Amino acid sequence: MKNHYDQPIGNLVHGWVTREMPIKKILEGRYCYLERITPEKHFEDLYEVYGPKSATENWTYLPLDKFEDPADFSAYLETVSRSKDPLHYAIIDKMTQKALGTLALMRISPEQGTIEVGFVIYSDRLKKTRIATEAQYLAASYAIGELGYRRYEWKCDSLNEPSKKSALRLGFVFEGVFRQALIYKGRNRDTAWFSIIDSEWPEVKRRLESWLDPENFTQDGKQKKSLWTC
Template identity: 35%
Template sequence: MPEINQHGQIVNDTVPDWKGAGVLTRTALNGRFCRLEPLDASRHAVDLFEAYALGDDSDWTWLASTQPASVAATAEWLQDKVADDGLVPFAVIDLRTDRAVGLVSYMAIERLMGSVEIGHVTWSRKMRNSAMGTETVWLLLKNAFAHQYRRLEWKCDSMNVASRKTAERLGFVWEGRLRQKLVRKGRNRDSDMLSILDTEWAERDAELRGWLAAENFDGEGRQVKRLEEFRI
């Protein structure tokens, strides 16, 4: 609870015994629909090039990157992420085929503050109409909160309505818009900021677990109940 300090000022909650969050390592995270595997340019380039080739430039409009034109270009793009010490990058592996179908990273990692962002979200069309996207984010949230992070962030272009709706569906709370945050591909980008806090995680976790449970899918893999129906 906020309190009055010795100067008569209102100060915010204390964080008892705070020593910072843990190190997020490049270690596989396993789910029922997918596995998050530490990104490896040589191992994942062919799969991801083929997966992204099923789409077109419209899939890349709001991303910093452009669609790689070859396996070699895909490998170079992936290697840049692998070599970036500020990222913890993963390939999303479809457990039905054991092939990479997307990528995602932890980024903006602030251990001392207990804050981290889920970013570089680059799904292929092989992930559409599947539970893999939801499970991927749940695995990342679960892992980060287990490492004592207090805040998980999601940022997106304010024009990328689908990304914001996805985040809100997953339980992220919209906090506001950072105006003129970036210039991307020659255009202004205002960034929408959303987050989930550690104090909210138990409820979000229960909702996501309920939606991902085997009994929530029929014999053809279709959801029985929408995620919003599990909201407490």
């Protein structure tokens, strides 16, 4: 597309209006639900995820460290429960009703229609489970499918291979690396950027729903098809 000066320009975005801020209290799934963090309700479960029992190596690429003092963690939960950006959710296992981890919708721009998923902190029990995948599906469905955001982002330390693999598996597209983007924990961070845009979401959604279907799993819980082949 070109303007009247014969310069290439971006396609017109017809009918665009500012999107709503995410405010929903509960995002319901088949295996789990996401629930806005409430300190009184989630402290005990999440202290197992964030507290001294957590493996230290789980925190290498996160912007915070595990909590050694329950009072400090209580204060942290109070702070995040009041935050609107990031908007923090606990990930609740429907079978046990226990909170197994957290994620947040953040860097929210209703005017531009961009939003990021971050603060993805999972217990070891949550990693590589259907719940972990469904939690990401629920957050993306809310942001892109329900609220109509046009760009959904995932960012991580470029050296964090598990996070990069997770992003690609979930359908995010790698966009590149911002060199020397941050200093955290006294270290340099080159940040890897990934995104899903609204035109890609229908196919990503189809694949995620196909993988999450109970028919895709054997009686002992093993997947029949990977997300790559759904």
